[in-house]
Amino acid sequence: MKITKDIWVLGDYRNYFQSRVTLQILARASDLSKKTGGRVCAVLFGHDLDEYVNEYIAHGARTVYVMDDPALKEYSVETYSFLLAGLAREMKPEILLVGATRFGQEIGPRVAKQLETGLTADCIDLSIDEKGRLVQTAPSFGGNLMAKIITPEKRPQMATIRPGTFQELVHDNDAAGKIIRLPLPENLPGPRIRCIRSEYKPARNKKLEEADIVITGGRGMGSRRKFQRLFELAGLLHAEVGATRPVVYADWVSHDALVGQAGKNIRPKVLFAFGVSGAIQHTAAVTDSDFIVAVNKNPESTMMKMADVAIVADAGQVCSGMIRMLKEKIRE
Secondary structure (H helix, E strand, C coil), X not given: CCCXXXXXXXXXXXXXXXXXXXXXXXXXXXXXXXXXXXXXXXXEEECCCHHHHHHHHHCCCCEEEEEECHHHCCCCXXXXXXXXXXXXXXXXXXXXXXXXXXXXXXXXXXXXXXXXXXXXXXXXXXXXCCCCCEEXXXXXXXXXXXXXXXXXXXXCEEEEECCCCCCCCCCCCCCCCEEEECCCCCCCCCCCCCCCCCCCCCCCCCCHHHCCEEEEECHHHCCHHHHHHHHHHHHHHCCEEEECHHHHHCCCCCHHHEECCCCECCCCCEEEEECCCCCHHHHCCCCCCCEEEEEECCCCCHHHHHCCEEEEXXXXXXXXXXXXXXXXXXXX
């Protein structure tokens, strides 16, 4: 069987209404398919999946391969990777994409190993070159360099994509797609680890990459103590707090707050940047923000030039002033 031109996207639906990474990848796959000429296909394993099948069709999938069985109700990396690798060997997609969530980071390398192909992790961009190959862009050397990687011979070409990298397509109620239901293979291996019980624990706050308002802080805040005031401001604005790499490395805040090519890509409606100079690793991850307010002493910094509103001032003083003003408004 020849290699098809199809682009496969593995569906991660377990936290569907909060994690949109599969929809984001389907959107990018739709763009890529215009150059490759292949179909955009979603692949799903589990039980009672009809709701997610229809959602993926409405967001760009033209074919959905579904393996729906009670035996797949509980996720098992051994079982799921075995099934995905088997289907890929049989149907030979050109490209196989997975979200760089904990789910994707666990299953992606195992499938690549079974298929004896390459895998680029944590991609922040995907494109097609003049030879029709998938160009996978990923940060390297701590985000100082952007590596463009291709898989010249082995197929499928595989990549995991960082959540928040692409914008999902608008839900299309009139979209049509082909649903192919597949039976479990007879040689399905039993998992070596059995799940006895699972419990979903929701996060306290919105994820940084999902927040409508984000406040980022850089070294211009001056100190860890002053940086912590951003959290007070975020509480008043119902926002989330992000940080640049130097701030994270200085241990002013945890790595979960890192915004940049080695951290999270964000696209908030409003971005406040306090004391952020605008290194390329950081600006590449915030360029899709709808509206940017930057505060910095240096009017020539990259972030100030990117901003819709640029305030030349001490970031710590402006932050404190905003906190006082908002508290006064609340008391009124």
